[in-house]
Amino acid sequence: MGLEEKYRDLTSLATDLGITDLQVREQNSVLYIDGTAKSAADKNKLWEVYGRIDPDFRAADAVVNIAVTEGVSREYTVENGDSLSKIAKAYGISWQDIFEANKDIISNPDLIQPGWKLKIPTL
Incomplete structure (x- = not known):
């Protein structure tokens, strides 16, 4: 399973939430997800999905960098x-x-x- 497939629920939610400047790229076996959320609540929704994918936050195969501009x-x-x-x-x-x-x-x-x-x- 590739990283983009592993984190598809997360990137799909980011798209659905309208995360602006969304960038998803894989580099050196790490998936980088960057962008800007409209609210802290949207950012928290992304973290909830990430937590379901990697409950112990130990995989170290994704970097999620979402800013908030409320x-x-x-x-x-x-x-x-x-x-x-x-x-x-x-x-x-x-x-x-x-x-x-x-x-x-x-x-x-x-x-x-x-x-x-x-x-x-x-x-």
């Missing part, structure tokens, strides 16, 4: 009593999307502070 539509200032879930529900997105867009500020998604200015991604 647009930021708004900025939100955290208030007392807020949680990422509550904020996400108000914007119709997942708390994971907000967490991914604000990893430079948030180290623990369960601990956000009033006054923090969070980026709210568009999907």
